[in-house]
Amino acid sequence: MAFDPRRLTCPRCQADWPEGEAHRCAACGFTLHADWFPAAFRPRTVPAPTGAAESPGSTTDPVCYLHPQRRASVPCDQCGRLVCGLCEVQAGPRHLCPPCFDAAQTRADGELPSSRTLYGRIALGLSVVPLFPPTALAALVVLAVGRGKPGSLVRPSRFPARVALVLALLQLTAFSVLVALAASGAFD
Amino acid sequence: MDPEAHSHPQQYEPLRARARMRPLPRWGTAALALVLGPLAFLVRGSRQELWDGGDHLLIIEDNGYAERYRRVRYQEVEVLQHWPTSDYLQAAVLLALGAVGYLALAGWLYQTTDGDSLAIGPAAIFGVSLVLALASHLVRGPTTRVRLRTRVQVIELPVLGRRRLADRVLPRLRARISSAQEDLAGAATAPPQAPTGTT
Numbered sequence: 139m140a141f142d143p144r145r146l147t148c149p150r151c152q153a154d155w156p157e158g159e160a161h162r163c164a165a166c167g168f169t170l171h172a173d174w175f176p177a178a179f180r181p182r183t184v185p186a187p188t189g190a191a192e193s194p195g196s197t198t199d200p201v202c203y204l205h206p207q208r209r210a211s212v213p214c215d216q217c218g219r220l221v222c223g224l225c226e227v228q229a230g231p232r233h234l235c236p237p238c239f240d241a242a243q244t245r246a247d248g249e250l251p252s253s254r255t256l257y258g259r260i261a262l263g264l265s266v267v268p269l270f271p272p273t274a275l276a277a278l279v280v281l282a283v284g285r286g287k288p289g290s291l292v293r294p295s296r297f298p299a300r301v302a303l304v305l306a307l308l309q310l311t312a313f314s315v316l317v318a319l320a321a322s323g324a325f326d
Numbered sequence: 327m328d329p330e331a332h333s334h335p336q337q338y339e340p341l342r343a344r345a346r347m348r349p350l351p352r353w354g355t356a357a358l359a360l361v362l363g364p365l366a367f368l369v370r371g372s373r374q375e376l377w378d379g380g381d382h383l384l385i386i387e388d389n390g391y392a393e394r395y396r397r398v399r400y401q402e403v404e405v406l407q408h409w410p411t412s413d414y415l416q417a418a419v420l421l422a423l424g425a426v427g428y429l430a431l432a433g434w435l436y437q438t439t440d441g442d443s444l445a446i447g448p449a450a451i452f453g454v455s456l457v458l459a460l461a462s463h464l465v466r467g468p469t470t471r472v473r474l475r476t477r478v479q480v481i482e483l484p485v486l487g488r489r490r491l492a493d494r495v496l497p498r499l500r501a502r503i504s505s506a507q508e509d510l511a512g513a514a515t516a517p518p519q520a521p522t523g524t525t
């Protein structure tokens with residue numbers, strides 16, 4: 139049997155979980171709670187055309203490629219396939235079909251980023267290593283690399299980056315002063 | 327769907343669900359703690375978080391340096407499965423046995439060597455860390471597993487690994503999913519409607 143990422147199994151015996159079953163595995167009797175939603179019961183494949191579908195009127199009506207019984211309202215900006223109002227996903231200015239919406243997530247940047255590097259947090263981690271110039275410099279490099287790049291999708295605060303900047307600069311200043319004092323013979 | 331919601335940067339509401347993903351099952355971590363003591367609790371995965379994005383669930387995996395995002399559109403959710411798991415009891419028993427064992431060992435060493443044994447300290451540290459781990463495990467309560475299926479895949483939600491958390495978050499998810507699929511519930515019985523011309 140081919141790998142099917144959609145395959146829902148019984149947690150105990152790994153048998154296919156029956157469609158629409160809310161509680162009990164038919165194979166082993168394991169019980170769980172399954173909440174089924176209408177999306178589970180919409181048609182997955184284009185049904186065999188009935189006699190009515192052969193009429194000229196219905197062939198000119200574009201249908202949603204995911205809902206063959208619904209009229210399409212918009213093409214997907216990514217793949218061009220026609221989808222109905224239920225399927226259409228707006229991602230910023232774009233209209234996408236659900237599969238392209240999923241694919242868009244795998245891109246690193248754009249309207250639907252799949253990941254964000256937390257430059258501020260990395261810099262903060264480096265800058266709290268006390269009085270050690272290499273990590274303070276590394277923190278500044280990280281801040282420079284991350285400058286202008288968007289942070290966390292849900293916590294866009296620049297606070298960690300600012301604290302890291304202040305700490306790193308303080309450390310470098312303190313170190314420079316120490317070096318200058320040593321060079322001028324203040325510690326002799 | 328409200329077009330306004332998409333013309334601005336996406337607003338996310340925290341579902342206050344956040345937990346470490348586990349490279350080992352709970353009883354495995356507990357068993358490791360019997361050997362490694364407190365060091366065993368350093369073996370842990372990324373943090374998973376759930377946020378509500380209005381029309382989709384945002385699943386965040388935070389490894390400390392970067393956040394990875396997965397989105398599950400409420401309209402796409404076909405089924406939510408959840409069930410209690412027995413590793414709550416297994417982990418509790420292992421941690422309790424370990425805690426009693428190490429503390430008894432520390433006490434016995436203290437008595438027999440008049441406090442001179444170098445092993446007393448480590449045994450006490452192991453015992454105390456297992457007591458703390460057991461207390462934290464018991465406070466967080468019984469364990470569950472939650473997964474959902476969309477049109478394209480089955481997704482595990484290890485973040486909802488405690489029943490109390492799942493009991494708080496699942497009703498919100500169910501409500502979101504049901505209201506996102508209201509149209510679909512009608513469409514299954516009603517004849518196809520004319521396009522509304524909202525592009």
Ligand SMILES: [Zn+2]
Nearest residue numbers: 148151163166
């Ligand atoms: Zn079964």
Ligand SMILES: [Zn+2]
Nearest residue numbers: 214217235238
């Ligand atoms: Zn598409």
Ligand SMILES: [Zn+2]
Nearest residue numbers: 202205222225
């Ligand atoms: Zn459709």
